[in-house]
Amino acid sequence: MNLIGKRQRGPSVTLDATPPRLEIRNLIARYEGRVVVDNVSLSVDAGKVTCLLGPSGCGKSTTLRMIAGVEMQESGEIYVDGKLICDTVFRIPPERREIGLMFQDFALFPHLNVADNVAFGLKGHKDEKRARVEELLRKVDLIHFIDKYPHHLSGGEQQRVALARALAPRPRIMLMDEPFSGLDNRLRDGIRDETLAILKEEDAAVVLVTHEPEEAMRMADEIALMRRGKIVQQGAPYNVYTRPVDKAAMAFFSDINVLKTNVKGALAETPFGQFLAPGVPDGTNVEIVFRPQHVRLDFDRNGKGPLPTATDGKAARGVVERARFLGNESLVEFRMDYDGSILKTTVPNVFVPNPGRVMWLTVRRSHCFVFQA
Structure with missing residues (x-):
């Protein structure tokens, strides 16, 4: 009988797990x-x-x-x-x-x-x-x-x-x-x-x-x-x-940004492109939630218009409302064109653009969450 690769069975032994302190x-x-x-x-x-x-x-x-x-x-x-x-x-x-x-x-x-x-x-x-x-x-x-x-x-x-x-x-x-x-x-x-x-x-x-x-x-x-x-x-x-x-x-751990939308065909449409919402019934109101550090400023676009990117979906246009240097990062708040809401982003080191500056923003999909509203 070929026993190669067969697990040999012996008497079963029960080990008591150490209880938590x-x-x-x-x-x-x-x-x-x-x-x-x-x-x-x-x-x-x-x-x-x-x-x-x-x-x-x-x-x-x-x-x-x-x-x-x-x-x-x-x-x-x-x-x-x-x-x-x-x-x-x-x-x-x-x-x-x-x-x-x-x-x-x-x-x-x-x-x-x-x-x-x-x-x-x-x-x-x-x-x-x-x-x-x-x-x-x-x-x-x-x-x-x-x-x-x-x-x-x-x-x-x-x-x-x-x-x-x-x-x-x-x-x-x-x-x-x-x-x-x-x-x-x-x-x-x-x-x-x-x-x-x-x-x-x-x-x-x-x-x-x-x-x-x-x-x-x-x-x-x-x-x-x-x-x-x-x-x-x-x-x-x-x-x-x-x-x-x-x-x-x-929100308990940090500032957040929230996009309100609804689901159609397992997709949630936003100014930043479509987000997957598998298993969510059509017509359900959802919120796309992401942290300020996961907003990307497109410094190369210079207002030429929203072009799709492979990793971050579409870009949305915003106007700098205010900016503050916080020591190890800068907080920049934008008034967004799509609904006039404020969107927060953080940038490492010093970046304090003047109010009124137009910039294009994208959102990193891997760091976004879709919650039912």
Whole structure:
């Protein structure tokens, strides 16, 4: 019998998958009869950062408080390393959940020095506690401030002390509620990067709450975009940004341009040419949505007229309304001939044409999205 290329079968072995460090299932919370968290589920592995991103009032902080145990869910379950820590009947108290907390208000004790602030809540022998404090203060580069008091520190330094204090008990999970929003813009990026590196070293599962898309993109391994109490999209930052589920999700991350049209024969006609709309019934109103950086200015046309291009469809004529230099790019707004609307485009470096200049614009099809209106 020829057995070449045949897969040899042996006894079947079932390997248990490692459960996520944190898993929440179908959390629901109401406030004064209104649903503020609506069937939210997510999981976070050790050493990973998941960001709850969304506008104020969408349920991000309430979700965080339920995980911490300071607020009870109406229904749903919370697991840590595969073990139930809270449902509507069983509940482990907050102080026994091995969860660290960081908030916008650093909440350092003004009457305690840096060492005592970091050691607050630590258990064990005095020498062991001191060793842990010094270890963390070296990580956050504040060992030379060990005997100082909070009022001697800058905002960024206080934030790092708060991080060290939250990490001191070696929490399995770290919850962060907009911890960087009170920092100066010049310091924020550096502090965020340092914090992320330390959290990765400590191997904690991190849930970060923010309303800033740039912060979520910079820090998260996964983004859960929330709206009106629900997670509307979840995935890696690149996927959430480049494959938005709807116009609102796309607009949350950047400015957008919108062309309104309708479908005929699976095609949507626009001043920039036809766009494919497969599976959309004839007569359906749709919106073609694209970001300003995906509008191309045709510098070679010089107003000679709209000529078709192979990759960008037809060109449309616009008149410069205003232009501003933003530092690493320029924002140019055009009043479009086809309907008088404003279309935004960004151009790398300095490009500030005078108002009234006529230019032709095309749109990169690969970066456009067709959503039902």
